[in-house]
Amino acid sequence: MGQFTEDKRTLSSFDRIYDVVRQIPRGTVATYGQVASLAGNRRWARVVGFALHVNPDPEGIPCYRVVNRSGQVSSAFAFGGGNRQIELLEADGIPCPDGIVDLAKYQWKRATVDYLPE
DNA sequence: GGGGTGACGCGTC
DNA sequence: CGACGCGCCACCC
Numbered sequence: 529m530g531q532f533t534e535d536k537r538t539l540s541s542f543d544r545i546y547d548v549v550r551q552i553p554r555g556t557v558a559t560y561g562q563v564a565s566l567a568g569n570r571r572w573a574r575v576v577g578f579a580l581h582v583n584p585d586p587e588g589i590p591c592y593r594v595v596n597r598s599g600q601v602s603s604a605f606a607f608g609g610g611n612r613q614i615e616l617l618e619a620d621g622i623p624c625p626d627g628i629v630d631l632a633k634y635q636w637k638r639a640t641v642d643y644l645p646e
Numbered sequence: 647g648g649g650g651t652g653a654c655g656c657g658t659c
Numbered sequence: 660c661g662a663c664g665c666g667c668c669a670c671c672c
Contacts, residue, residue, distance in 0.1 A: 560654050560655080561655055561656095569668075572667080573667080575654090577652065577653040578651095578670070581653055582670095596653080603653090649671105650672090651671085652670095655666090657663105658665105
C-alpha cells in the first residue's frame, strides 16, 4: 500500500472510503451515499465515485459492489467495457436484471437491524 | 487563489 | 415515473 501513498491528504479522505468499500461483504452492495456516510461524510457521494475511479487496488477494493441510489450499476465503461460490473455482481450471487440491483434485498447493512428505523 | 469537472443525492416540476 | 437543477466535497489545471 505504499505505491499510492504519495499524497497523504488524498488518502485522508480516500482511505476512509476504500476502507468502507473493502468491508462490503460478498453478496451485498452499497450505495455511493452509503459508503460516503459510513466513511464519515454523507456528502462525499461524489467523492466516492472519484475515489473508486482512481481505485488503487481493484482486487482488494470491490468497487463493483457500489451502485447508485437507484441500485443501478455504473453504465459507464469504468469497469473496462460495459457490463463487467454486472457479471461480477452476479458472480457474487446478486442478480441485476437490466443492470439494476434490488437494494431492498441486497443492500449492505452493517448490522442486522432488529427493526426498521422508518 | 480561482474555475471547471465528476463512477452522486435529493427535492421539484 | 422521468427530466432538470442545485448542492456537496475533493481533485486537476
